[in-house]
Amino acid sequence: MTDFIALPFYDLLHENAHVPEIRRTLPPLLAGVRRSVLEIGAGTGLITTSLADWTPAEIFALEPSAGMRGVLLSRLTARPELLERVTVLPCDALGLDLAEPVEAMVMINVMYALEPDYRARLWPVLAAHLEPGGLLVFTWRAGGPPAPxxxxxxxxxxxxxxxxxxxxxxxxxxxxxxxxxxxxxxxxxxxxxxxxxxxxxxxxRPSREVIEKELTGAGFTPADAPEGLLAWRLP
Ligand SMILES: C[S@@+](CC[C@H](N)C(=O)[O-])C[C@H]1O[C@@H](n2cnc3c(N)ncnc32)[C@H](O)[C@@H]1O
The missing domain is CATH 2.20.25 (N-terminal domain of TfIIb)
Structure with missing residues (x-):
């Protein structure tokens, strides 16, 4: 698992990169989510606090990197009211172990870090932790890997x-x-x-066909999503 992130640079370079677009496109998909959201690869929490602003749901912010989690916890400490509602899970996505299934799952800019075998093993784990009818949303870019x-x-x-x-x-x-x-x-x-x-x-950067095969194989069905995001539901 490679992460191309130098921690001190993260917020500096990302706050104005993918984050404004996600803050525009993601909220309509989460309208109606009330009980619980799992964020996979929460990083420094740039999206986590927005999730808490958009929904009244309990939030589980999963992040394997201790450095990223440190910044995430600093961000939550600056918003003390969120400390009641956000649980930070110190594990990677395959280590997910929740007491009850969640209503929605969000994974923003994490797919690039998941090796194909790891990714294929991940979808059934997510399906097992999602409520029936629950929503899985993640970022996805067409076009395959960039050329040298x-x-x-x-x-x-x-x-x-x-x-x-x-x-x-x-x-x-x-x-x-x-x-x-x-x-x-x-x-x-x-x-x-x-x-x-x-x-x-x-x-x-897997193709859409590959992702569709993996997700339908794990029991998900496709749902509507704006450009840059893919959404799936469990029947
Ligand atoms: C580019 S950052 C995105 C952070 C945040 N989602 C955002 O949009 O600002 C990718 C994050 O995915 C996390 N990550 C990498 N591999 C992971 C895995 N197997 N399970 C969960 N998180 C992972 C990294 O530690 C990192 O925090």
Whole structure:
């Protein structure tokens, strides 16, 4: 399991990336959810607090990385009323163990980190923890894995005298769903590199056909969802 995330960069670079779009497209899908939501790969909680704002439901925020969980818990501490309603689960998705099934499950920008075998084992686990009629929503991008390409800067933010930049290159691609990528997380002051972290690993972008086969095999049926999201229900 590779995670291409350098923790100190996460909120800086993501708050303005996928998050505004998700905050626009996800709430209509969750209208009517009242009792419980599981968020898989909650990260630093950028979506978690929004889930709590959109629904009155109890929230289970599952996040395997202790560093990400630390930021998530800081975010919850800044909203003390949410500490009553959000349970942070310190495990990966296959370690899910809930006392009762939930009404809805949300997985935002996590699929890329799931190896195909892991992903195929995950859907039955999620089905076993979802209420009949329950909703599963996750982000999905068409087009398969990106082709190999040179290192380029994806984004940067200024923090005082420093610039935080993320660069990435695609080293290889299997043309089906996997690619190998290299990320550089670089902090600079002028021309001087203050700190740099390199992360190399695999990412996955399965086709819609593959996802549909896996999910229907686990008992899910497709539901309507806006561009960028896929939604499924248990009959
Ligand atoms: C790009 S972040 C997305 C975080 C959050 N959903 C958001 O949209 O801001 C991906 C998250 O998935 C988590 N993750 C990776 N593999 C996972 C797994 N097998 N089970 C659960 N979470 C996982 C990572 O630890 C990371 O926090």
């Amino acid at each position: 390409g040179p290192m380029r800067e994806l984004d940067s933010r200024r923090v005082g005298r420093h610039t935080y930049a993320v660069l990435s290159e695609i080293i290889e691609s299997d043309g089906k769903e996997a690619c190998k990528a290299r990320y550089l997380y670089r902090i600079t002051e002028g021309d001087r590199v203050v700190e740099e972290e390199e992360i190399v690993g695999h990412a996955y």
